[in-house]
Amino acid sequence: MKILLVANMYPSKAFPSYGVFVRNTENILLDAGFNVEKVVLQKKMGKVAKLLGYAKYYASIVKNGLRTDIDVLYVHYAAHNAFPLLLLKKMKPSVKIVTNVHGSDVVPEVQSQEKFQPYVKRLLEISTTIITPSNYYKKLVRKKYGVTTPIEVFPSGGVNETVFYPQHENRDSLCSDLGLDPSFRYVGLVNRLDVGKGWQFFVEAAAQYIQENRDSDVRFIVVGSGKEEDAFKQSVLDQNLQNHLIHFPLMKQQDLAKIYNVIEVFVFPTIREGESLGLVGLESMACRTPIIGSAMAGLLDYTVDGKNGWLFEPSNANDLYVKLVHVLSLSRLEREKIAEQAYLTAQTYEQKAVQPKLAQIFSSIEQG
Known part of the structure; x- marks a missing residue:
């Protein structure tokens, strides 16, 4: 199975902690034997750089999503990725999307984020599977959007035990x-x-x-x-x-x-x-x-x-x-x-403990 990882947050040398959990999920899938490619947006400084960055990023999502060798798209953050993914779904109705929601996806932090909510709801409705980081968030998503899409719980890549351990x-x-x-x-x-x-x-x-x-x-x-x-x-x-x-x-x-x-x-x-x-x-x-x-x-x-x-x-x-x-x-x-x-x-949240859960989610999609 070939997975296209999509995320508008991903670590860089300048911002090593920015979206590090996205990279963690990438490594978990690679370790589980999946073929993973990615379309990601690293942190940009300045309005022009952000605008150009998102334009190129969105175009790349659609372009790569249309490829026949991509089996499923795994997207982190529904709000900022909904537009290109909804467009892609119209162009390629058979595309499978696994949407991993986080924080402000479901509960906007500022008024400007409210405008994304109708698109978030639509993306969750057309997704093959929704992933939430906690049972608390699973209940919140179900209650707010009333979606019937299957929801799985996976704790944001888990804790990297090779880094975080008692010293x-x-x-x-x-x-x-x-x-x-x-x-x-x-x-x-x-x-x-x-x-x-x-x-x-x-x-x-x-x-x-x-x-x-x-x-x-x-x-x-x-x-x-x-x-x-x-x-x-x-x-x-x-x-x-x-x-x-x-x-x-x-x-x-x-x-x-x-x-x-x-x-x-x-x-x-x-x-x-x-x-x-x-x-x-x-x-x-x-x-x-x-x-x-x-x-x-x-x-x-x-x-x-x-x-x-x-x-x-x-x-x-x-x-x-x-x-x-x-x-x-x-x-x-x-x-x-x-x-x-x-x-x-x-x-119980370490990567080795939670890794099988993420692999199981994508194996089920591959088999079903």
Whole structure:
């Protein structure tokens, strides 16, 4: 079977983490013995470059989709790919499309994304199979669009266990690699600094913690960039956190693994209904570092409060602060117990564990 992978997000040297889960699914299919070609769009800077990039990308989708040797198209992100795929379906009614929906596909983050919704619904209706990253998102897709298309759950390529694994015994060395002082305890956040990601609540909770514990040895780490980066930096200044919070821009996965192994707890403060899974949380857990997450969306698929992590009320910085105080006051034995459960949970999402599911989806299409 020859699969044409279609995605408007894919890693590049300049943006190594951009759409890395797409490349993960590509590798899984290749390892399973499928023949995979791809039409992808890497991140472009500037309106003209984006416009030209999308024009060439859309044309390539249609051109390659019409080829007789392509058995199925596997598309990531319905919203930005619906137009060329619907056109392709009209030109070649026999074409098979597997649509993997994510985040803003189903729950637009900004008003400008609403215009794609009718096309998303139509694409899902004509798809052979829909893939969602979590059971939460499967229910959401079925409820919102009322589609009868079969829906399978596959967790965004899974966690790469060759990158994300426990290295706490090397903490001092990892701190040195990152330019961090190993004498401090660290609390971390890794995410885009964009609408709905909840970085504001992390900053507020951090400021409250420092205010109440002025002699604390706790420091806060934020890894990420995005449209709200300037607002984030201003908030850090406004809260007088510049000496207590370290900000890193986007990182390669290998460096993110170092962050996860250096911090004691990972904070996931999303307020997005469209948080379809939250792979970063699982990556942290795979490093034996539990999370404090918003009690909503895809996080509820894998986080059990007080067992393998902790949950707080979404948008409530004070509740997050209370959970931070609790977690940072636990004994080593208590933290180890939660960390072990977090690690065991993450193992069920590792690539080797989930790979058979994706292969099974495409094998069923090939046979049926």
